[in-house]
Amino acid sequence: MGAAFDYAMQWWTRVHGPAQLRRSLAESAGAGGCILLHHSAPLPWAEALRALVQEEVQNGDSRRYILPAMDCTGLENTGEDWFLETFAPECAGDYLSAMTFARFLAGRGALDGKMIWLYGMDEAGQERWVERLAEFALQKEAGRCVFLLETTGRRPPRKKKLRTLEAGEFIRPFDVKQLATMAVGEGSENTGEKDYLSSLCIELAGEDPEGLPRLLSDREGLLRDPVGRAQAALGLSEERAAHHVRRAQLQLLLPLVEDLRLALLERNARACQTLLPFEDEFGNHCESLYQIELRHLIHYRNRGEFFLPAEEWERVRLPYEARNKLMHELQPLDFALLRQVLEMAQTMEMGNW
Numbered sequence: 213m214g215a216a217f218d219y220a221m222q223w224w225t226r227v228h229g230p231a232q233l234r235r236s237l238a239e240s241a242g243a244g245g246c247i248l249l250h251h252s253a254p255l256p257w258a259e260a261l262r263a264l265v266q267e268e269v270q271n272g273d274s275r276r277y278i279l280p281a282m283d284c285t286g287l288e289n290t291g292e293d294w295f296l297e298t299f300a301p302e303c304a305g306d307y308l309s310a311m312t313f314a315r316f317l318a319g320r321g322a323l324d325g326k327m328i329w330l331y332g333m334d335e336a337g338q339e340r341w342v343e344r345l346a347e348f349a350l351q352k353e354a355g356r357c358v359f360l361l362e363t364t365g366r367r368p369p370r371k372k373k374l375r376t377l378e379a380g381e382f383i384r385p386f387d388v389k390q391l392a393t394m395a396v397g398e399g400s401e402n403t404g405e406k407d408y409l410s411s412l413c414i415e416l417a418g419e420d421p422e423g424l425p426r427l428l429s430d431r432e433g434l435l436r437d438p439v440g441r442a443q444a445a446l447g448l449s450e451e452r453a454a455h456h457v458r459r460a461q462l463q464l465l466l467p468l469v470e471d472l473r474l475a476l477l478e479r480n481a482r483a484c485q486t487l488l489p490f491e492d493e494f495g496n497h498c499e500s501l502y503q504i505e506l507r508h509l510i511h512y513r514n515r516g517e518f519f520l521p522a523e524e525w526e527r528v529r530l531p532y533e534a535r536n537k538l539m540h541e542l543q544p545l546d547f548a549l550l551r552q553v554l555e556m557a558q559t560m561e562m563g564n565w
Contacts, residue, residue: 219421219422220257224261224264227394229382229386233382237360241265241268244355244357246348247358249376250362250363259281278327279327282331292309299328318352318353321356325357329360330362341361346373349374354373389410391424404551409431411461413427415457440453461545469553472531472557473531477501479524480520483518487508487517487518488500492508492511506531530549
């Protein structure tokens with residue numbers, strides 16, 4: 213696949229929703245002040261987002277002092293003293309707990325010129341810092357720094373002067389589809405196989421784009437044994453993996469199989485017209501060419517009442533067998549049969565059959 217596909221960079225710079233979130237966050241941070249970034253679901257490649265936003269803020273103002281984003285996961289103490297000792301040690305010794313924290317930060321200019329990003333706090337810590345940040349945001353001195361608090365879980369209430377960005381308002385499931393299509397497009401497979409890989413990735417990854425690198429680290433394995441690959445890459449049970457693979461195949465193949473049915477009927481219209489009108493075994497009345505299903509042709513052939521050349525029967529058999537396996541046997545197709553159907557559809561589209 214040539215140069216390695218950088219999923220994180222593509223996600224945050226080229227996929228519409230995530231790129232829009234990155235830009236909005238960088239613009240808000242560049243203006244200074246206090247910002248909440250809330251996401252109810254885990255952010256994919258969150259470290260890359262933080263690095264990109266910090267880089268954009270630095271590029272916009274080279275005088276800004278960018279502190280490394282602070283992961284507060286598991287920290288037992290995230291109080292005011294901890295904050296000052298970590299981010300403003302020069303004035304930490306002057307702080308008295310009886311003082312208003314927001315006014316102390318403003319009065320001492322403790323955060324002037326700095327960019328501080330906190331994430332990973334537990335729910336109680338988040339709630340305390342939302343309140344502290346809301347108080348600090350009311351001070352005019354808050355505009356001289358960038359204070360960004362990343363929160364998860366329950367959405368915090370809106371606060372005056374505290375700008376809030378909701379990740380879920382930017383990132384949508386179709387963004388995962390876009391990234392999957394981009395990543396699959398980097399490969400050397402033919403068009404039909406790429407379409408199949410995209411369908412598999414979109415169905416198997418769901419709303420989690422971080423599953424895509426694991427799936428596509430073995431593209432050949434995903435093509436030939438998607439159930440096994442999904443088990444190995446995503447930890448799915450065989451039953452769940454087979455369910456999702458079959459759904460991906462249905463979404464890709466059913467329109468192709470229908471196109472093949474219509475093309476085969478038109479291609480053999482003269483022979484097919486000899487069957488009309490008829491009533492099938494389910495009581496359906498077929499009066500016109502396009503009401504004929506491939507199973508009808510198989511049925512009348514088995515009764516010795518319908519004839520086509522051997523190579524034409526093979527063209528009928530492939531889409532019939534594929535549809536029957538997916539719709540009635542409820543099983544995903546093996547790669548050999550699926551590839552034959554894809555090749556047949558491509559041949560039909562090119563008009564070479």
